[in-house]
Amino acid sequence: MIKALQIIGCSSGFISQRLKKPHSGNGFSLISSKISCNSAPKSQSFRLIQMFSTQSQSNSDAPSPSSTSVAVPSAGNVLKIKFCQWCGGPAKHEIPAGEEKIRAVCTLCGKIAYQNPIMVVGCLIEHDRKILLCKRNIEPSFGLWTLPAGYLEIGESAAEGAIRETWEEAGAEVEVISPFSQLDIPHIGQTYVIFLAKLKKPQLSPGPESSECSLFELDNIPFDFLAFSSIFITLNLYIEDVKSGKVKFHYGTINKRLGTGPSDIRAFTLDYHLQV
Amino acid sequence: MIKALQIIGCSSGFISQRLKKPHSGNGFSLISSKISCNSAPKSQSFRLIQMFSTQSQSNSDAPSPSSTSVAVPSAGNVLKIKFCQWCGGPAKHEIPAGEEKIRAVCTLCGKIAYQNPIMVVGCLIEHDRKILLCKRNIEPSFGLWTLPAGYLEIGESAAEGAIRETWEEAGAEVEVISPFSQLDIPHIGQTYVIFLAKLKKPQLSPGPESSECSLFELDNIPFDFLAFSSIFITLNLYIEDVKSGKVKFHYGTINKRLGTGPSDIRAFTLDYHLQV
The missing domain is CATH 3.90.79.10 (Nucleoside Triphosphate Pyrophosphohydrolase)
Structure with a gap:
């Protein structure tokens, strides 16, 4: 077995x-x-x-870049996340309540950009x-x-x-x-x-x-x-x-x-x- | 086997x-x-x-929200991505050259926000x-x-x-x-x-x-x-x-x-x- x-x-x-x-x-x-x-x-x-x-x-194994776009490496680096992709607000980097890792948290809407x-x-x-x-x-x-x-x-x-x-x-x-x-x-x-x-x-x-x-x-x-x-x-x-x-x-x-x-x-x- | x-x-x-x-x-x-x-x-x-x-x-199975942050469902919806998380530029939704699916592409820096x-x-x-x-x-x-x-x-x-x-x-x-x-x-x-x-x-x-x-x-x-x-x-x-x-x-x-x-x-x- x-x-x-x-x-x-x-x-x-x-x-x-x-x-x-x-x-x-x-x-x-x-x-x-x-x-x-x-x-x-x-x-x-x-x-x-x-x-x-x-x-x-x-x-x-990132997709190949085209002339109008740039492929982004998949491995996460939370500090590179500067803005919220949902509302455009600036991100802060902190450990949210109840968590243990630094996350990019939107200072406007509060959403967390998780990386996995x-x-x-x-x-x-x-x-x-x-x-x-x-x-x-x-x-x-x-x-x-x-x-x-x-x-x-x-x-x-x-x-x-x-x-x-x-x-x-x-x-x-x-x-x-x-x-x-x-x-x-x-x-x-x-x-x-x-x-x-x-x-x-x-x-x-x-x-x-x-x-x-x-x-x-x-x-x-x-x-x-x-x-x-x-x-x-x-x-x-x-x-x-x-x-x-x-x-x-x-x-x-x-x-x-x-x-x-x-x-x-x-x-x-x-x-x-x-x-x- | x-x-x-x-x-x-x-x-x-x-x-x-x-x-x-x-x-x-x-x-x-x-x-x-x-x-x-x-x-x-x-x-x-x-x-x-x-x-x-x-x-x-x-x-x-999203992490629990805290009082200062909101957990975002993991399943991707590309149309919800409105901004580039790296430069803050507005995103457009299109099929990049050489690809087959609609992606959120930054209109300023050209980076693609892949969802997996x-x-x-x-x-x-x-x-x-x-x-x-x-x-x-x-x-x-x-x-x-x-x-x-x-x-x-x-x-x-x-x-x-x-x-x-x-x-x-x-x-x-x-x-x-x-x-x-x-x-x-x-x-x-x-x-x-x-x-x-x-x-x-x-x-x-x-x-x-x-x-x-x-x-x-x-x-x-x-x-x-x-x-x-x-x-x-x-x-x-x-x-x-x-x-x-x-x-x-x-x-x-x-x-x-x-x-x-x-x-x-x-x-x-x-x-x-x-x-x-």
């Missing part, structure tokens, strides 16, 4: 087998741990760290033992490979959003089979929700946000040219599951390693990895 | 066994269906409909074969029972948010064991993410948002006095899993039945129910 694996120092795991660049670590450790209130140490976590990367990367994490939804599609990837035609991570995924919209379910994004980015009609992963990225206020899906038709047609869409054999995933840590992790978890003969549902938290930049997509820890 | 149950017209399922109020339907049907792009009919879904309810209910669904995170805690519920001390659904849950905040993972909400609403220190469910509610722009958890200590202490916290035996869950459809479904799925001897991860979409009000917490369909 619920797995609570604990594999420590598993140097033969997917990272060391698949990555081609040299790395300084001694393999990696993988621990699926339970989360405890205020007490879960970071060391009791699924650590998957690779410090070398030259790729340009950002964890944002955003869901990025997408599909992991295997077809003829190959995985569908899209080469990004937009920043961030222009020219790098990703799963078809994007922001969930108001009015649609996560599965519907994943299907829509796959259609928009790969021109692929898919059928969702099962939830595969939820990966939270607290420091940028995003949560990736990825579904296993299959092609309804074998046609692919890159949309404006993709320069190319291709199917890759599991042994030939371009791990050195992936766009985001979340995609790197998702693909590795899937391949591990396929090898083990049991595809599971994965929950985890992606934390960037201190002192590393957004382009280091392998410089992270996957904490609190839980599998069903 | 992945279940694709199809149980149609299962009148002996959890609803008919547990609900005490009369209902007009002929039992209910339960179908776990795959989702197809643009083609998944609503009839191929897990339907769980009960039309009689007198409870006051809203699907919103919000995650509500919480815990399903079984202790001594009893489930922890909190009686709401705030609107909406004042006086009705719910699982400890609330909005996910920027900077925390879903599991951390669920642990925090449980502490705030029930004074309970918990340890997350496993993800249990993701239930999307598209019409109000919310997604419920519920984790199975266990008490680290047997103490409970209702916070300001709860008037009471209690442990209920599985056979004595107050189904007639639950606050939200999402909680009604979550508890029913859990009890069904316990009975079956296998607790799974559930994904689904909650759609309200046309013509029913928010107080009818049983007037919904659970569509696209997928289990791992």
